Amino acid sequence: MAELNPLTAWRRFLALPNESRFKTVAMAFAVSAVCAVAVSGATVILRPIQTANRAAEEQARIEALVRGIPGMADLLEASGGELSTVVIDLESGRAAQDVSPADLEAALADPANWTALEPGEDLADLGQRPDVAQVYLLREGGEISLALLPISGQGYGGRIDAVLAMQGDMNTIAGISVTRHSETPGLGGRIEEDGWQASFPGTEVRGPDGDIRFAVARGKASSVYEVDGITGATRTSNAVTRMVRFWLGPEGYGPFIEAVQRGEF
Amino acid sequence: MARGRTYWQTLTRPLLSENPITLQILGICSALAVTTSLATALTMSVALTVVLTLAAGLISVIRRHIPDTMRVIVQIVIIASLVIVIDQFLQAYFFEISRTLSIFVALITTNCLVMGRTEAFARHNPPFPAMVDGLGNALGYSLVLIFVGTMREVFGKGELMGVTVLPLADQGGWFTPLSLMLLAPSAFFLLGGLVWAIRSVMTDQVEEAEFAPRERQEAAE
Numbered sequence: 001m002a003e004l005n006p007l008t009a010w011r012r013f014l015a016l017p018n019e020s021r022f023k024t025v026a027m028a029f030a031v032s033a034v035c036a037v038a039v040s041g042a043t044v045i046l047r048p049i050q051t052a053n054r055a056a057e058e059q060a061r062i063e064a065l066v067r068g069i070p071g072m073a074d075l076l077e078a079s080g081g082e083l084s085t086v087v088i089d090l091e092s093g094r095a096a097q098d099v100s101p102a103d104l105e106a107a108l109a110d111p112a113n114w115t116a117l118e119p120g121e122d123l124a125d126l127g128q129r130p131d132v133a134q135v136y137l138l139r140e141g142g143e144i145s146l147a148l149l150p151i152s153g154q155g156y157g158g159r160i161d162a163v164l165a166m167q168g169d170m171n172t173i174a175g176i177s178v179t180r181h182s183e184t185p186g187l188g189g190r191i192e193e194d195g196w197q198a199s200f201p202g203t204e205v206r207g208p209d210g211d212i213r214f215a216v217a218r219g220k221a222s223s224v225y226e227v228d229g230i231t232g233a234t235r236t237s238n239a240v241t242r243m244v245r246f247w248l249g250p251e252g253y254g255p256f257i258e259a260v261q262r263g264e265f
Numbered sequence: 266m267a268r269g270r271t272y273w274q275t276l277t278r279p280l281l282s283e284n285p286i287t288l289q290i291l292g293i294c295s296a297l298a299v300t301t302s303l304a305t306a307l308t309m310s311v312a313l314t315v316v317l318t319l320a321a322g323l324i325s326v327i328r329r330h331i332p333d334t335m336r337v338i339v340q341i342v343i344i345a346s347l348v349i350v351i352d353q354f355l356q357a358y359f360f361e362i363s364r365t366l367s368i369f370v371a372l373i374t375t376n377c378l379v380m381g382r383t384e385a386f387a388r389h390n391p392p393f394p395a396m397v398d399g400l401g402n403a404l405g406y407s408l409v410l411i412f413v414g415t416m417r418e419v420f421g422k423g424e425l426m427g428v429t430v431l432p433l434a435d436q437g438g439w440f441t442p443l444s445l446m447l448l449a450p451s452a453f454f455l456l457g458g459l460v461w462a463i464r465s466v467m468t469d470q471v472e473e474a475e476f477a478p479r480e481r482q483e484a485a486e
Contacts, residue, residue: 014330024332031327031339035346042350046357053360186301186447232448 058163058179062136062148065165065177083136083148091115093255094264096132104134123246124153124239135256137265144168144260149253150179153243156235158182160191160243166205170257173203173214188236199227205248212249216241275397279405281467285378286409287460288470292378296410297452299369303426306414308362309369310407314400315351317379320344321387321399328388340383345374378406413455421446 016023066083087104089096099107107113114128136148145168152161160181165174178192190196204224207213213225216237221228229237246252259265285291299309323343324331331339352370355363373379382402387395418424423431423440432438445451464470 018330018332019334023330024334027330027332027339028335031342035342039346039349039353042353046353049357050353050360053356057360185299185305231444 061177061179062163065148065163065175066138066146083138085134085136087132087134088253088256090129090131090133090252091255093253093257093259099132101134104132107132117251121251123242123249123251124151125242126153126246129251133253135253140168144265146174147260149247151243151247151252153239153246155181155183155239156188156233157184160236160239162240162243164244164247166257170260171205173200173205176200183233183236188230188233190230190233191236191240196228196230203227205244212245214241214244214248272394272397275394276401276404279398279401280408281405281463282470284405284409284463285381285402286406286456287463289381290460291381292376292406293456295369295372295376296406296413296456297449298372300410300414300417300452301421301447302418303411303414305369306410307407309372310403310410312351312369313373313376313379313406314403316344316348316373317382317399317403318396320347320379320383321395322392323347324383325387325390325392325395328390331388336388337380337384340380341374344379344383348374378402409456409459412459413452416455417446417451421451 013023013026018024062083085101087096087099087101088094108130113131115131116128117126133150135150137144138146147166147168147170149164149166150161151164152159154160158181160183161179163177163179165176166172167174176197178197181189181191183189183191199221202224203214203221203226205212205214207225213223215226217226217229218234218237219229219231248254248257256265279285283289286293286296295309295313299305320340320343324340348370352363382399386398390398415425418426419430420443423429423433423438423442431440434441443451
């Protein structure tokens with residue numbers, strides 16, 4: 001009795017009344033199977049191209065960030081136009097012994113290289129942070145004159161990734177570039193605009209007492225430790241404040257910054 | 266010839282006389298969220314037009330075999346998958362556009378306009394008319410988005426597509442930007458004004474009042 005010709009079986013299946021239980025379940029499976037194949041297929045096939053796009057984008061942003069800092073283009077030329085890439089151990093603040101920039105990705109894929117953060121110290125709302133991070137350094141006669149530090153934190157609409165450029169004293173911000181965000185377009189999304197990022201250069205992070213005093217102001221910046229706020233985007237502004245404070249603090253690049261300031265790097 | 270005119274009507278009626286936003290008040294959540302500037306409004310319009318046209322076609326193809334009991338789930342699954350695939354495609358080949366578009370993906374999936382058209386039209390009509398209807402409604406939606414986006418950008422920032430239209434007072438011009446225009450409520454005001462304006466002209470769109478206003482003021486407790 002079993003129908004062996006698949007075409008006839010298919011016709012018989014389509015001819016079933018829509019309300020039959022078998023057809024309902026079968027249609028549910030069929031639709032989800034087709035959609036699942038389409039979605040995963042698109043994701044898997046296109047992923048290499050997307051990754052390449054993202055890497056190129058980040059590189060372009062870092063270059064644009066360096067070029068946008070006054071006097072930096074000349075410096076770059078003097079040092080051969082190359083930033084040196086260093087993987088540092090966040091805990092000790094020194095160059096990581098067993099991780100090189102080439103196998104950083106593999107190291108970050110290993111959960112053992114991540115540290116969970118206590119709620120009290122987790123300013124940027126990340127939950128955990130990697131033990132190693134890749135930074136870019138520019139040297140001028142042996143002294144570090146610029147350090148590019150990738151930072152990230154939880155924003156209003158999702159994670160914000162940025163690169164913070166610090167001058168050689170490791171206390172004055174030389175610039176910022178937002179590499180990824182999902183903030184509301186036109187409001188928090190304005191963190192990626194040059195106009196807002198232009199208020200970062202020259203801003204100082206720590207006061208004379210060593211406490212971090214950096215903040216995104218409400219409205220116009222009123223001290224050397226503040227940058228202009230964004231109207232209508234208080235949550236995003238606060239997220240940027242907490243993100244910078246976390247990454248420049250003891251749980252972030254703090255040990256590294258102290259090492260640079262002691263001249264050990 | 267008569268057939269051709271019906272397609273033409275299916276395409277053009279949603280533009281003004283049966284506009285999905287101003288007549289049916291569908292899809293206004295995204296109309297509020299993405300209209301702070303004309304550029305984002307345009308991006309969203311294009312994305313929604315593609316998704317709605319394709320979704321209407323796909324659902325119409327299998328319309329005879331979607332069991333009634335789970336038709337909404339089937340529609341959502343198809344729309345959501347379509348949106349993800351298009352987003353992935355953009356991220357791979359149009360990276361710059363996808364940077365601004367990716368945020369709106371969730372908004373397109375949950376856009377009641379897409380659901381509304383597939384549920385009301387594509388489920389009962391052959392693929393081609395369904396796609397024409399989807400395209401027409403998407404264009405009607407785009408018109409409103411472009412209008413609101415233009416107003417908000419011009420009066421909120423004094424510029425259009427990043428080009429200064431009204432010189433700002435703090436840069437030596439005369440125009441003081443209305444910050445309210447950049448916040449979500451202003452989109453409500455603009456939409457309300459637009460609905461009022463359209464219904465003043467096209468009086469057949471006015472709905473009957475569901476409640477008669479009270480004649481005299483009751484004392485507040």
